[in-house]
Each structure stands twice: as C-alpha cells, then as structure tokens.
Amino acid sequence: xxxxxxxxxxxxxxxxxxxxxxxxxxxxxxxxxxxxxxxxxxxxxxxxxxxxxxxxxxxxxxxxxxxxxxxxxxxxxxxxxxxxxxxxxxxxxxxxxxxxxxxxxxxxxxxxxxxxxxxxxxxxxxxxxxxxxxxxxxxxxxxxxxxxxxxxxxxxxxxxxxxxxxxxxxxxxxxxxxxxxxxxxxxxxxxxxxxxxxxxxxxxxxxxxxxxxxxxxxxxxxxxxxxxxxxxxxxxxxxxxxxxxxxxxxxxxxxxxxxxxxxxxxxxxxxxxxxxx
Numbered sequence: 001x002x003x004x005x006x007x008x009x010x011x012x013x014x015x016x017x018x019x020x021x022x023x024x025x026x027x028x029x030x031x032x033x034x035x036x037x038x039x040x041x042x043x044x045x046x047x048x049x050x051x052x053x054x055x056x057x058x059x060x061x062x063x064x065x066x067x068x069x070x071x072x073x074x075x076x077x078x079x080x081x082x083x084x085x086x087x088x089x090x091x092x093x094x095x096x097x098x099x100x101x102x103x104x105x106x107x108x109x110x111x112x113x114x115x116x117x118x119x120x121x122x123x124x125x126x127x128x129x130x131x132x133x134x135x136x137x138x139x140x141x142x143x144x145x146x147x148x149x150x151x152x153x154x155x156x157x158x159x160x161x162x163x164x165x166x167x168x169x170x171x172x173x174x175x176x177x178x179x180x181x182x183x184x185x186x187x188x189x190x191x192x193x194x195x196x197x198x199x200x201x202x203x204x205x206x207x208x209x210x211x212x213x214x215x216x217x218x219x220x221x222x223x224x225x226x227x228x229x230x231x232x233x234x235x236x237x238x239x240x241x242x243x244x245x246x247x248x249x250x251x252x253x254x255x256x257x258x259x260x261x262x263x264x265x266x267x268x269x270x271x272x273x274x275x276x277x
Contacts, residue, residue, distance in 0.1 A: 011049060011242040021084030023115060026053075026068045036065035037271060038089045038181075040079060041098025044188055045070025049241040049251045050260060054188075055096075057264035062271055067092070073118035075104035076171035080178065081114050089179050094274045096267060097176070097221075098186045102168035102208035103142045109160055110136075110145075118142050130156055143207075161208055168209070172217045182222040182274050187214070188255070188263050190229050223270040233258035 014027030026046055030036070039045055039055035045068065047053020059066035069085065071078055079085060089095055104117035109127040113119035123136040131149060139145040150157045176183050187193065191204060193211040218224055233256060238248065240257040255263075 010244045010247075011051065013046075018088050019084050021082055021088060023071060023078070023082055023085055026070065030065060030067045032067065032088065032091060034065070035093045035275075036067050036091075037062070037275065038092035038095045039066055039068050039070060039098075040074075040089065040095060041070045041186065042074040042100050042104075043070070043072045044255055044260075044263075045098045046072050047260070048072060048254060049238075049243045049247070050257060051240075051242065052257065052260070054260040054263040054267070057261055058096075058267055058271070061264055061268055062275070064093075064275060066096075070098070071115070073104055073116060075100045075112070075117035076168065076175050077105045077112065077117055078115055079175045080171060086178055090181060092181055094182045094184065094222075094271060095179055096184045096186050096225075096271070097179070098188055099206050099209060099214070101206040102164045102213070103146050105164070105167060105171060107167045108163055110142075112142060120145050127160070130159065146207075165208055165210070165213055169213055169216045173220050176217065176220040183220070184223045184225055184267065184270050184274070185214075185218070185221045186263065186267065187224065187226040188229070188259075189227075190234060192226065192228050222274060225266050225270055227259075227263045227266045229255055229259040230262060233262060 015024045016027040016029040017024055018032065039058070045053065045055065047068070047070065053068065053070070055066045055068040055070070069088065104112055106112050108124060109130070110123050111121040113121055118141055120139045120142050128136070131153065134149070134152070149160065189205060193209060193214045195211050214224070236256050236258055238251045238256065241251050243251040
C-alpha cells in the first residue's frame, strides 16, 4: 500500500551544478572541498525514480561522501567532452564508473547529442549508404533507430554494431585514462557480460557490451565489480519507486531499491581497499 502511494508521487531531483561543468546533476549540492568518491554513470547511477540510488546507499555504508555525477542515458562521450566534469572527477580519491551501453556515442555512422547521449542527431553518409531505404528523420532516439535497423537488415546491422563496439572500447579506455584516478568499473545489469559480440540484445543494457569488450578495458581500471541483479530484486517491479502515472512503463524497465542496495554492497570491499589504503 505504501509503495503504491509512493508510485504516484513524482520525485524532485533537486538539480545542481558544480564548478565549470555545463552539466546538471542530481542534488542536493555537495561540498567538494574534502575527500569524496565520484560516482559516474547513466540513468541507474542518477537514480531515476528512486529516493536513494546506489551512490547514496554506498555513502551511508562507506562513511565517506559519494557524489552522484550520474546523468540519464550517459555514454562515454559525455565524460570525454565536458572538461568541467573531468576536473570534478579528478578531485576525487576514487571513482566508480558504471559501464554504459555501446550505442549512445557519436561514431562513423551517426552523431548523438553531446549531453543527452541517447538522442540521435544525424546520420552520416556512410549510414545512409548502408541503409538507403531508411528515412533517418523519423528517429529521435538511438534505441528506436537501432531496433529498426537490426530488424530491417541483420547482416548489414552487423557492420554497424561491430564499429560501435570498437569505438566504445577506444572511448572507454580514453575516459579511464583521462580520469587519472583509481577507477572501479561497475557492471550493473540483469545478466553477466556475454561471450559473443552480439550476445546482448538492444533492449538489455548495457546494450552490445560483450565479455571481450570488458576484458579489453579491464586492465585500465583498478577493479571490476560485477553486479547481476538478483531475481528477488527484479521481481519487486516498481515497488519503492516514485513516478507519475505516465512514467510507470519507464520505471518498470529500471532497477528498483533492492537492486541499488545490492550494487552498493558489492562495491564496498573494493572501495574500502582503495580509500583506506
């Protein structure tokens, strides 16, 4: 009953800005003058529809400020393009970087919005040649476009997917290098990284990220924490989440409070080792 009432109450994310970054983060505003852990990632890190996303839970358990720099649908591009964000992250004693999907980034085939990386901006001549029958003005979001292209011509889609995966590896390696702090990679998903390049479906985030891709970036990071959300957490649905009636389907696709608690607990050992050394 309580959860049902919460589900009808939209959440105030108290948006804030830090330093010279052009990005808006979840509040409240935090004091960055002392030591802190920087939490980078996408929608899950931002904690959409949740009162206490994993960075806040982690802070309570770790006993050290964990600042939420999560951004809805963020890919590696947003971390690389905003110098102010990199400055904020470099001020941390350690960084948790949630593994993003491999389609929300600008590449040889299409461009995405520099801050909202899930927003499709334009198709390149290369993509138009690959799919001459497609009107790309129909698309506003990368996931919608990728589903359509995969269904239309799976063989041609392989070329696109392979290119995205190669670029993702390069961008993630560059991002970790530019952060220049001990980085803990956080795999937070309903499944473990798959052994095949196309093992992850478009609808399953982080989309198109394979085990081989994770192995390629793992040596650049201090640690990898792999969290496969439990069946118990998944079966809770939207319990404990806050959203408007029109947002219910979107909330159902995201991890709930128990999944975030699992992520925070899984991150604790590696972070304690880094921050208490």
